[in-house]
Amino acid sequence: AQSVTQLGSHVSVSEGALVLLRCNYSSSVPPYLFWYVQYPNQGLQLLLKYTTGATLVKGINGFEAEFKKSETSFHLTKPSAHMSDAAEYFCAVTRTGANSKLTFGKGITLSVRP
Amino acid sequence: DVKVTQSSRYLVKRTGEKVFLECVQDMDHENMFWYRQDPGLGLRLIYFSYDVKMKEKGDIPEGYSVSREKKERFSLILESASTNQTSMYLCASSFLQPPGVWELFFGEGSRLTVL
Numbered sequence: 001a002q003s004v005t006q007l008g009s010h011v012s013v014s015e016g017a018l019v020l021l022r023c024n025y026s027s028s029v030p031p032y033l034f035w036y037v038q039y040p041n042q043g044l045q046l047l048l049k050y051t052t053g054a055t056l057v058k059g060i061n062g063f064e065a066e067f068k069k070s071e072t073s074f075h076l077t078k079p080s081a082h083m084s085d086a087a088e089y090f091c092a093v094t095r096t097g098a099n100s101k102l103t104f105g106k107g108i109t110l111s112v113r114p
Numbered sequence: 115d116v117k118v119t120q121s122s123r124y125l126v127k128r129t130g131e132k133v134f135l136e137c138v139q140d141m142d143h144e145n146m147f148w149y150r151q152d153p154g155l156g157l158r159l160i161y162f163s164y165d166v167k168m169k170e171k172g173d174i175p176e177g178y179s180v181s182r183e184k185k186e187r188f189s190l191i192l193e194s195a196s197t198n199q200t201s202m203y204l205c206a207s208s209f210l211q212p213p214g215v216w217e218l219f220f221g222e223g224s225r226l227t228v229l
Contacts, residue, residue, distance in 0.1 A: 046217055
């Protein structure tokens, strides 16, 4: 079985501050990991993904995440928050194999203070 | 750009009504999915489909059914709506990628209220 833990439900940062959203996963086989973002009243869109290869992956809007197998983590970061980053962020995990499914975390809401 | 269109953004139904939520994608994706999103619970998979007329249960299929008669269309059906089915419903689609690489494209969601 696979699972994702996103600790906390809400993070608030000041504009220009570092954004760090934590994600830990559990998977019995090498995982594929994703971060999705949901802006208010919209569906989810893919920010970035890790499948194989380089463990530091870059996504859209200046976000990046690093896969750390030893820590079973895939934390999302952005050096400088912008007001437009306010949204809900979901970490998700899947595994190789037929009929595998994407399992989402509970999501974390990011607020950006002026 | 991939477009996943959900027919209704907001619906209000009464307990016991039959409810249809429609989803259409325009990128010839093989896979389609229905999730429900609730505060504090994240996204939970209801049903998914790998091909026309094929369906598989997700994590919370009880009280729901689906239909996929055409590749581009995936419908979620609530046979007899109940108040605990009040939620945001999200449709998604993806290509038949190597097993395990689920890059999903989502619709904007359908917010259902059951009174």
